Amino acid sequence: MVAMATSRRRRRGPRRGRLLARPAVPPLAVARRLTPARARPAADALLRRLPGMPPPAPAHPWADAVRRAVVGSARGTAAVISPAARLAPTALSVAASGAFVVAGASSALAGVFARAVVTPVRGHAEDTAVFAVVDGPDGLEVILPADRHTTAPGAYSLTYGQGEHVARIGAIRSHDPRDGTVQRVVEEVYSGDLRSAVRGRLTGFVYPTPADAGLDATDVEVPVPGGVAPAWRIDPGPSAEPRPAEGLWAVMVHGRGARRTEGLRAVPTAQRLGMTSLLVSYRNDGDAPDAEDARYGLGTTEWEDVAAAVRYALDQGARDVVLFGWSMGGAIALQFADRSDLAVRVRGIVLTGPVVDWMDVLRHQARLNRIPEAVGLLGQWLLSNRAGRLATGMAAPVDLRALDWVTRADHVRVPTLILHSEDDEYVPVGPSMALAERNPELVRFVRFTQAGHTREQNVDPVKWDRTVRGFLRAVLAAPRPGRTD
Numbered sequence: 001m002v003a004m005a006t007s008r009r010r011r012r013g014p015r016r017g018r019l020l021a022r023p024a025v026p027p028l029a030v031a032r033r034l035t036p037a038r039a040r041p042a043a044d045a046l047l048r049r050l051p052g053m054p055p056p057a058p059a060h061p062w063a064d065a066v067r068r069a070v071v072g073s074a075r076g077t078a079a080v081i082s083p084a085a086r087l088a089p090t091a092l093s094v095a096a097s098g099a100f101v102v103a104g105a106s107s108a109l110a111g112v113f114a115r116a117v118v119t120p121v122r123g124h125a126e127d128t129a130v131f132a133v134v135d136g137p138d139g140l141e142v143i144l145p146a147d148r149h150t151t152a153p154g155a156y157s158l159t160y161g162q163g164e165h166v167a168r169i170g171a172i173r174s175h176d177p178r179d180g181t182v183q184r185v186v187e188e189v190y191s192g193d194l195r196s197a198v199r200g201r202l203t204g205f206v207y208p209t210p211a212d213a214g215l216d217a218t219d220v221e222v223p224v225p226g227g228v229a230p231a232w233r234i235d236p237g238p239s240a241e242p243r244p245a246e247g248l249w250a251v252m253v254h255g256r257g258a259r260r261t262e263g264l265r266a267v268p269t270a271q272r273l274g275m276t277s278l279l280v281s282y283r284n285d286g287d288a289p290d291a292e293d294a295r296y297g298l299g300t301t302e303w304e305d306v307a308a309a310v311r312y313a314l315d316q317g318a319r320d321v322v323l324f325g326w327s328m329g330g331a332i333a334l335q336f337a338d339r340s341d342l343a344v345r346v347r348g349i350v351l352t353g354p355v356v357d358w359m360d361v362l363r364h365q366a367r368l369n370r371i372p373e374a375v376g377l378l379g380q381w382l383l384s385n386r387a388g389r390l391a392t393g394m395a396a397p398v399d400l401r402a403l404d405w406v407t408r409a410d411h412v413r414v415p416t417l418i419l420h421s422e423d424d425e426y427v428p429v430g431p432s433m434a435l436a437e438r439n440p441e442l443v444r445f446v447r448f449t450q451a452g453h454t455r456e457q458n459v460d461p462v463k464w465d466r467t468v469r470g471f472l473r474a475v476l477a478a479p480r481p482g483r484t485d
Contacts, residue, residue: 110378111391113371117362117383118295118392120284121257124163126199131181133195140186140194141173148423149202150182151175152450154458157208160200165192166208188212204455205261210234213264222280222312224305226289231309232260232279233316236271243274244476248347249318250275251309255327255353255454256296259285262326265457266350269465273472275322280309282332293395298358299331300398306332307340314345322472323349326454327427330354330418334405337414348475349416350468353424353454356431358403364428406431409438415478416443417471419464421451444471 128150131143142158144150151172158167170187186194190208210217210232218235221228236243250270252263260279267277281287282305284296291301310321323346325333330351337343355361359380366376382388384400405412412435420432429447436445446467448456457464 106372106375107378109371110375110382111388113366113369113375113379114382114388114392117365117379118298118394118398120286120290120294120296122286124159124201124257126160126162126201128158128200128202130158130160130194130197130200133186133197134183136173136185138185140189141183142167142169142186142194143181143183144202146175146177146180146182148450149452150184152452152455152459154455154461155187155206156455156458157203157205158194158197158200159203160194160197161192163201165194165197166190167192167194168206169202204453204458205258205264206458207264208261210264210267213267215264215267220278220312222305222309224283224288224308226283226291229281229283229288229305229308230260231281231312232277234267234271234277234279236274236276239274243272244473245270245273245275245322247317247319248273248275248476249313249316249321250277250324251306251313251321252277252279252324253282253306253326253329253332254279254285255325255329258326258329259287262329262454263324265461266324266468269468270322270324272465273469276313276318278309278313280306282306291395293393295392295394296328297394298398299328299335299355299403302328302332303335303339306336307342310336310340310342310345314342318345320345320347322347324352325349325354326352328355330356331358331403334412335402338402338411343414346414347480348472349414350419350471351416351432352419352456352464353421353427353451354418354432355403355427356405356418356435357407358398359400360404360406360431361427362400365426368425406434406438409435409443412439412442414442415471415475417468418443418445419448419456419467420445421448421453421456421459423449423451424453426453 129145131145133140133142135141153172155168155170158169159165160167167186167190168188170185173183173185175182190212207213215234216237217232220231220233222231223229250266252260252266254260254262260281263277263279267279270277282302283289283291284294284302288305291297296302306323313321323333323336325331331354333349333351334354334356337346337349362380362383363373363376366373366379371379380400382391383394383398385397388397389395401407418432418436420427420429422429433445436443446463448460448463451459
């Protein structure tokens, strides 16, 4: 196994001295050349993901905090050359120019950062090397580089071939930290030739279709602005025993960059309770119609598509609904419960790895991408002000304060269960804990470990299932204020 892993590593990357075709340089690449060295890795990463665009030109005064931060950055640059500035007017002119250059580069990088947040994800990088596929005692096994994701317990999907093919990856057969590899069982190859794969992407969804999960689904269409959004309806089937959620529908809302497959893991839990599951799509997710501006609203617009799905469920005979949300799907579910006139029909909310406070997530993502704090704050300002539309491409700004449920904890009026891993690298667990602490009567927080982002059910499916069923049984058994049914 060591030899195979080593030989595979030697083949990765171009040979020394080999010239690679250079892609067209977007206009914002100039921001990279003008950005301070510590921020260049972030600029590089963001520029690779988005097409070029002109630097933002806000027409209104900046928020005081952002203005002070950016001016402070410029002052820091000027201070470096201030001794020379005292010696000659030319040096003073250079110092002033340098300050403006830094401020302009910061503005450009902030624009790229803000635009990346709201730009729909159309494809995912295959960032996991496939070292080898070998024959094991019970079938195929795959050798992958060992990291926190590939060594986590549970079942996952490995997509490969530009996302066209899927294999289900199961138990760890061996893990040798010395050579940095892990060998796992291949439970099923749904499509493609896994032996020929050299790279892939390990994902949290386990099954590519309801049929692959052994579920009998009906394709339905939910009317939404701009057309219809496809959804899967999965009924619970008959039961000789009474179930606490008979007549209720589970409306399942996937996260940013994911699709309906994300919710398939939760369907058996809903079925045990007697619920019909409706796995929905929403604007800009690649299945539903795009929004007019082709930008995410981070929950402030997508909730309308969830409202359409809830209305569909009620029209089909649902007594009430339970909302399930993953990642940004959690933010969408909370916005629906806060804004929709159908919120009175929501009996409970189940959130896995949810975005509870977008401002906290944006600060975390800025740090993760080594973006200076001032630039991250400016990115938030561009998202939340009309003057930032040129940079973001959004038709209207996002009200980030409405997406901060820690501050608005008393606005959560529906019993809510949050399941969140303490090591979530994309959406920090802190706001989820804080929301539960501030509204303990309605919000319950359950901690997971080793799950990273939205893989709580992969890592410990028994705990996830028992926790969700226990929570919903208690909620459904409790009297509802103002209701006699």
